[in-house]
Amino acid sequence: MLKPRILLADDHRMVAEGVRGLLEPEYQLVGIVEDGRALLEAVDRLRPDAVVADISMPLLNGIEAVRQIKKRHKSMVIVFLTMHMDVQYAASAFEAGASGYVLKHSASSELLTALHCGLKGKTYITPMLAGELLQYQRDKPSVPQEAFTQLTTRQREVLQLIAEGFSVKESAAILGISTRTVEFHKYTMIESLGFKSSAELIRFAVQHAKGVSRSGVRLSCSVDPSSSRS
Structure with missing residues (x-):
């Protein structure tokens, strides 16, 4: 019986190698990539059955990468x-089309359970x-899509x-400015967008920050926990 084919995306090599050891008894690991752009290319080229990805990655964050993957491969797990x-990151992950959300310090069996469920x-x-x-989903704030375009560069x-x-x-x-200036911009955005905390700004950031230029460098289901056990 053929093993399901898994693509892993994580920019921490030691973590990736640990996950490789966890997955290989049940899955065929077809590749490891270290940034969001490489993830997009590898998904198109390798067509895995499922992807295990980090959120914080160079060039393109994991959530935005997943949005783009799901546009081209709607059934991708x-x-x-x-x-x-x-929780804002988790909410954004599922809104982008993720099938599972597992913490790195959770029991390793959780990742296997999440993959089983997704498949x-x-x-x-x-x-x-x-x-x-x-x-959070009951109480989440509503922010107009055009709010992002009103922010300064x-x-x-x-x-x-x-x-x-x-x-x-x-x-x-990274930006060559003081920490006080960064804090000022954060406070200004929280106020202008009508948020109550930095946590709400983080969720908005993950949803809307896509490939913003930094000195010429391009960056970047409805959830039902009751169904999370196979």
Whole structure:
């Protein structure tokens, strides 16, 4: 019996090798890529049965990569394996078309369960976030799509870095500005977009920050936890 073919996307090589060891008894690992652009190319070329991807990756963040993959390969099974415990990231992952959301520090069996569910047409959300995600979906703020276009170029650059998971200090170093300036832009965006916290801005960033230029460099189901057990 042929094993399902899996493509892995993670820019941390040690993590990727650990996941390889976990998957290979049950799956055929057809490739490992380290950035979002390479993920898009590899999916088109290798046509795997499922993808295991991180969110924070160079060149194109995982959630935006998944949006683009699902446009071309609607039935592709994608499971996120990430360090992000923030429910906004999980909500954005499923809105983009993911089948599963697993935390890197969860039990390794969760990733296998998420893949089993995805390949059976079901969804899986780590139990650590399931209840919080349902509540978030009930209460999530509504922001007009055009709100992103109203931001300044510098605000969009800061927003892209937030979407990629960079800290304020790291964002300041990348953009060549002070940490106070980054904090000012964050505060200004929270106020102008009508958010109540940085967490809401993070979710907006992941949803809307797509390939914003930084010094010439291009960056970048409805969830039913009750169905997350096969």
